[in-house]
Amino acid sequence: MKISNRRSRRAAAAVALVSVLALTATACGDDGSGTGGDKGSEGSGKGEIVFWDNNGGVRTEIWKEVIADFEKAHPDIDVQYVGIAATEYQSKVDTAIQGGGLPDVGGIGAAMAAGFAAQGALEPLDDRLSKSSLSGKLNESMVESLKSAGGGDALFSIPTSANNGVLYYRIDLFKAAGLPEPTDWDKFYDAAEKLTDKDKNKFGYTIRGGAGSIAQALDAMYGQSGITSFWDASGEKTTVNDPKNVEALEEYVGLYKKVTPAADLNNDFTKMVAQFDSGTIGMLNHNLGSYQDHVKAFGDKFRGIPQPTGPGGKRVQVSNPVDGLGLFKSSKNKEAAWKFIEFATSHEENSKFNKSAGQVPSNNDAAKDTWISEAEPTKLAAAALTDGSTTIVQLPYYLPDWNTISKADNEPAFQKVMDGKSTAKEFLDTMAEQLNEAQAEWNEQKKG
CATH class of the missing domain: 3.40.190.10 (Periplasmic binding protein-like II)
Structure with a gap:
């Protein structure tokens, strides 16, 4: 049974690898269909979007604050929040990829980016980011970390925070x-x-x-x-x-x-x-x-x-994997979903989120806020990663x-x-x- 399971796992991995390569080719200029089947649509930029939190229960309250701020700034968009425990998130998304029912936006950290991207479930975000108000505002090493995690040629998640x-x-x-x-x-x-x-x-x-x-x-x-x-x-x-x-x-x-x-x-x-x-x-x-x-x-x-x-x-x-927000390719309202991602990683909201989470912000302006120096572990962690005292083994x-x-x-x-x-x-x-x-x-x- 052990040998059979390992063979099945290797076979699944091989299929996933082919999908990743096909997907990165798509991101470089094909029709964007990937392997997920449902290309979704841009939608009206209004109405309802669904957001799956990949650390539900732990980050629920702060995400509800961010969502309330977003809905106040965008009264024509309603965000349905679904909190999913970190230990259950991957299987929940994998099941939805196969059977339908994916959200518009979801938490996509480095550890899961490749697997979801390999199945054609995620929208490449390079072009959206380059045309966004976020362009040049995000920590470049976090962006590159998520890009590398997704296969190296396309960005499938916008970073929200780094841990240590x-x-x-x-x-x-x-x-x-x-x-x-x-x-x-x-x-x-x-x-x-x-x-x-x-x-x-x-x-x-x-x-x-x-x-x-x-x-x-x-x-x-x-x-x-x-x-x-x-x-x-x-x-x-x-x-x-x-x-x-x-x-x-x-x-x-x-x-x-x-x-x-x-x-x-x-x-x-x-x-x-x-x-x-x-x-x-x-x-x-x-x-x-x-x-x-x-x-x-x-x-x-x-x-x-x-x-x-x-x-x-x-x-x-x-x-430690960088966390972020991804746009699912099957979304029927990608314009509104992107607005939410853009808003959540803006200076004020990214700072508010990471102050609550105690993590290093991805937004460069948020990373300069005074609370960073007041939260000693965050301050020391940031210093350890930049002062030459630490060597990182990349997983x-x-x-x-x-x-x-x-x-x-x-x-x-x-x-x-x-x-x-x-x-x-x-x-x-x-x-x-x-x-x-x-x-x-x-x-x-x-x-x-």
Whole structure:
């Protein structure tokens, strides 16, 4: 059964790759039909549009504020909001692509852009952006990141924000224990051990074992090993199962149940954040998105700093996907849908959204607003990405199969490693095999 599933996955990926190449050709001048079948239409620029939020529940309130502002500015357009949990979003969109019922606009982050674009579901946005009031106003690296994630030749999502890995720690607990700030991995591991007292239900760290666990594990691996590229020099073999990464993952997973709660095995980010905010855990790896939650829980008794440094004092971390808004090709009111995307990424609205989300704005003017310097983790994260102290390992979001490999295929396998039912080497060797196959197919299709 395992072999059959993998063959099916490879076959699906191959079809997706062909679709991506056909789609990028379309974006460069064909009729725009892609593989989605329904080309949609520009519409009247008025009436109703449907927006699917790819982080429903977490970002619902701020999106409702943005929508209210938009409807006030455009009284002839009504936006129907649908919030979908991040863990369910991909399957929801995939189902709608096959069976119909896609929205006009949806959240399209880097991790999903290639897969949706490969199915011909997304409208290329290069021309719209170049003629828009947003032209020249968006962070170029975020734009390029989303373009690369979508296949490299067309832009399928307008960036809203960038995230970054953050190590949150309790200042009061560290001070009481006489511990230094966990700025490097040695200090991190030492603090995790010394802040743990199981009898009193106190733990030094909380590790992510549920949905979204792979990206966090990769971050810890590369951060400790110091390896700076996801692929070897040939560009054909991944470095995920390099012996240094295997050793790093063994040490990281060794934290589970030793200095972390047992519940971590199934915790996604919402449960992990809530557990940290309950007040008995010393450290948490997450991203800028949970900053406001910690402010509510602890006030000024915590800090959010860049990820720990590794060998030679160098910080290495994996890329955190840029989030954005995409226009679905089947929309019957693309003009109104584009107006919403344009409005949501304008200076004022983009600033308002990211202040609430605690993330780095995509709009260059919004990124200069005063709240950035007042939100310390955001300020430090932005500095770490621009001051030369950090090397980013770029994850292969361009592979149509990346999201499946990094989630459905391997999240359950990672739980087995945490639970001692599999080894770090077995897990990483399997993942490497899948990645190398996907990369080979991608390279072959590009040649063709």
